[in-house]
Amino acid sequence: MFDPAGPFAGSIATLAWILMGVAAVVMLVVAAALWVALFGTGNLRSKLGGKRTIWLGGILFPMVVLTALLVYGLSLTRNLTAPIRGDEMRVRLVGEMWWWRVAYLDRRRQPFMMDANELHIPTGRPVVLELQSSDVVHSFWVPRLSGKLDMVPGRTNIMRIQADQPGTFGGQCAEYCGGPHALMGFVVIAHEPEAFAAWLRARQEPQEAAISPEAARGASLFMSTGCAACHRIAGTGANGLAGPDLSHIGSRRTLGAGILPNNRGALMGWIGNAQALKPGNRMPPYTILPGKDLQAIAAYLETKR
Known part of the structure; x- marks a missing residue:
């Protein structure tokens, strides 16, 4: 997640760094207060335990920090929930025990090509994923391309991913789903647009090669x-x-x-x-x-x- 390869993962990585920075500052403030409580002079310890310090440090400070983080985090990651235009490539992913069913969808949202456990996408454009589950709760996560989102039986959750450069990106089920959950991996392969179009044409052509x-x-x-x-x-x-x-x-x-x-x-x-x-x-x-x-x-x- 700290090496994003697309805009959706990039906003999450930025937010993660901000949260860790704020957490470090808060830890230093708490450590300083603890030092005063243990080793400070009587006057400092008296002020630390006063009502004013409790109101400012115990109530106002957390309210301001958490509110600021909430507002900033929502504005930073608003691209994750932006309205779907309707012309994006769309793929349906169904979580199974313990693998992934992949269906490439046409404009009518009907499957025209099936696969499993890996997804091919073009670079430089968002891809809409319809996340479903056929059994228990799973969670789809490719850290370098987007956030993670649960796959819940009986409903469809929408996620966007995008890769700005060609490559192979590993993913994982991020919600414990029993059994070999830790062995439920996934692979996303991003191609340049021309290479992706050629790959898609080749996949849709009949396989007529002679076999041994x-x-x-x-x-x-x-x-x-x-x-x-x-x-x-x-x-x-x-x-x-x-x-x-x-x-x-x-x-x-x-x-x-x-x-x-x-x-x-x-x-x-x-x-x-x-x-x-x-x-x-x-x-x-x-x-x-x-x-x-x-x-x-x-x-x-x-x-x-």
Whole structure:
């Protein structure tokens, strides 16, 4: 939060520095009063315990300081609650146990592309996030891009984020939601506008690349071993909604909601026994699958870019 990469995080960082500075001044004042109470002369201690000091230092001083901070803080962070223009890019994020469902929305606020655990945005423009939860209270927080806001079942909260420079920004669930809450990470990737437009076009084009015999066998195993009951892959018969959308898993930076690098070994380990890597998550272990089958399924998923 002390290294903001956008205007919304910048106002929060400024407020944080102001609050810490005021807290340091207040601590010095209290420390000085404590020194007088312990080591000061009788006359100073008498004044310190007088009614005038109590009224000024105990009532008026806190009222003035807290009121000034409240007014300044609200004016400084008013960009976080500014009215939505209506032409901003909009994404719906749904907190799950313990991962993030991502839906890119069109002008009618209907999903046109699904993903999970990472978000791609263009630089230099605000992005409106619709925050929801399907189970318990979560909290979305990418410290370098904006503040944090709860995701409450049954309601939609609105948040803005913006990145002024390309990069990868880590996020985290900031509200304890049980189980492996600490392993519920998130990744935001900011692109230059031209690069983002190219990325979006590539994501929406049909995936028609030829796959290896091993990957083809992995596709058959994916459908026959029950994976398709929980996961969706666009353009296939896999339409499960219980788990993350895997249509573009091959291009993701991480696995398991930010806890593992996305490579062949980590993917095989996650498919084989996700409970050993993230205890309590809702992915069942597939220890009955031999290594060659795990290898084939991983090879197939790597083609989904």
